[in-house]
Amino acid sequence: MxxxxxxxxxxxxxxxxLVLSPLRAAAAADPDAEQxxxxxxxxxxxxxxxxxxxxxxxxxxxxxxxxxxxxxxxxxxxxGLAPAPRAPLRTGPRRxxxxxxxxxxxxxxxxxxxxxxxxxxxALDPGEAQDVLAVLNLPRLKAEAERTQANAAYMAWGKAAFDSGTYDQALTAYGHALKLEPRQPEALRRLGILLLTSEERTSRKLSTEDATQAALLIRTAAQLAPNDPESQLLLGFAYARFGEDRQALEALERYRTLDPKGRDADEMITALRARQNTSDPVLRVYAANCASCHGPAGAGGLGPSLRESTLSRAALRRIIVQGKGAMPAYPNLSAAQLEGLLDLIERWQKEGQ
Incomplete structure (x- = not known):
């Protein structure tokens, strides 16, 4: 007691x-309000x-x-902007x-x-509360799926199991659902990512065959539902797992576009960019001198897209060394740095967007 x-x-x-804390804080001006x-x-x-x-x-x-x-x-x-300051209580704050x-x-x-x-x-945040409810519902959903043998019931069981982290049940449920209907993006991508990450959960080494099968499931799901944020998110994770950093960044950037509030890819995007910029000397030069205007992957920003550029190598060399319009000159680049940048831009020109 x-x-x-x-x-x-x-x-x-x-x-x-928590409730009284706003009374102690004065309103702070937001220096980035206009931007x-x-x-x-x-x-x-x-x-x-x-x-x-x-x-x-x-x-x-x-x-x-x-x-x-x-x-x-x-x-x-x-x-890149600092978080906006919170406004204090304005009307009858003490009351x-x-x-x-x-x-x-x-x-x-x-x-x-x-x-x-x-x-x-x-007392929980909405996501945690939903997970708790999903766990509580698992026995009922499992029994319903086993009783009806219906695709919708297996999908409901799989979703609840996956969202609550009960991955062994999710594997079983999504596996049964795909036997009934093979072209289901949610089941394909989630089954694929569970297979791909099974080594972390079970400590059993992932075979090359299983890894290939998992990647195929995730890519198939992304082809069936290219505008589904989770399709691009899991595709990006899969690419990163196989060391294909450029494709991973493209998929994760698209996930952020499709789901602006989604933050699940932030750490991975930061890690991939850092890995690219530290492992590749040319990308380090590009990141230090060019990325702020032309974007981290050359797709444009304040400056034009380098991937859409049709300039010749000679024209690119002249503009980099001498500058043009708003583009500053970079006469102090070494010969190796300049040639590396030109090779990079020409590769982007061939790849396009």
Whole structure:
């Protein structure tokens, strides 16, 4: 009883501190407000244009890569801004804060007395609460799938198992679903990534044959659902797993474009860029001198896309050394650095977007 009261008191103190914290902070000016507003407006406009594209119209599909590239650059620019300061309470702050503490105390007492599971879920963030509910539902979903032998039931069981981290059940459920209907992107990509990462979970070495099969499943899912964010996310992880950094970055950048709020690829994108820039001396030179204008992969930004450039090697050499318009001159590059940059740009010209 005493322990319960102590726990209740700590919860009330924490709730009070959280609710009253805005009273202690003054509003801070946002130095990036104008730039942030402009970038957010540009982001929203690009998403609206992407959403309006008709996948059955060749002209619309031809525009998609450029719109996605510009959206990715806008997201990157937003990520580079410092977080916007939080505004303090403006209307009746003390009354609102005290009311919040009172409500927190009431809910805490009610939960402590009644032990309602739904209240306990309210203490978790939405993702954690969903995972808990998924775990609780697993026995029912499994029984339903085994009873009906229906594809939808197996998919529901697989989704709940995968989202809650119960991967052995997810493997079983998605495997049964694919036997019933082989062309299901969600089942294909999730089964593929589970196979590809099985070594970390089981400590059993992944065979070359299993790795090849896993990659095939993930690529097939991305071909069936190229505009599904998870398809591009898992495709990027798969490419990175096989050391194909350029393809991995392209897929993960597209994931960020398709799901602007998704942060699952941030660490991987940072690691891949760092790995490219440290392992390749030419990319180090490019990152130090060119990436801020032409983009980290030459797809453009403040400056034009190098991948779409039709300039000859001689013209590129002249512009790099002498500069042109807003492009500054780089006369101090060594011969090896200059030739390396020219080789890189010519390779991008052949690859295109």
């Amino acid at each position: 005493i322990l319960s009261l102590l726990l209740l008191g700590l919860i009330l103190l924490a709730a009070g501190a 942030r507003t402009a970038l957010e407006a540009q982001r929203d406009r690009l998403y609206a244009e992407l959403a309006a594209l008709n996948p059955d119209e060749p002209a619309d599909e031809a525009r998609r890569p450029d719109l996605e590239r510009r959206a990715a650059l806008t997201l990157r620019a937003l990520d 609102v804060a005290l009311l919040g503490v009172g409500l927190a105390a009431l809910l805490t007492v009610a939960g402590a007395v009644t032990f309602v599971p739904r209240w306990q879920l309210k």
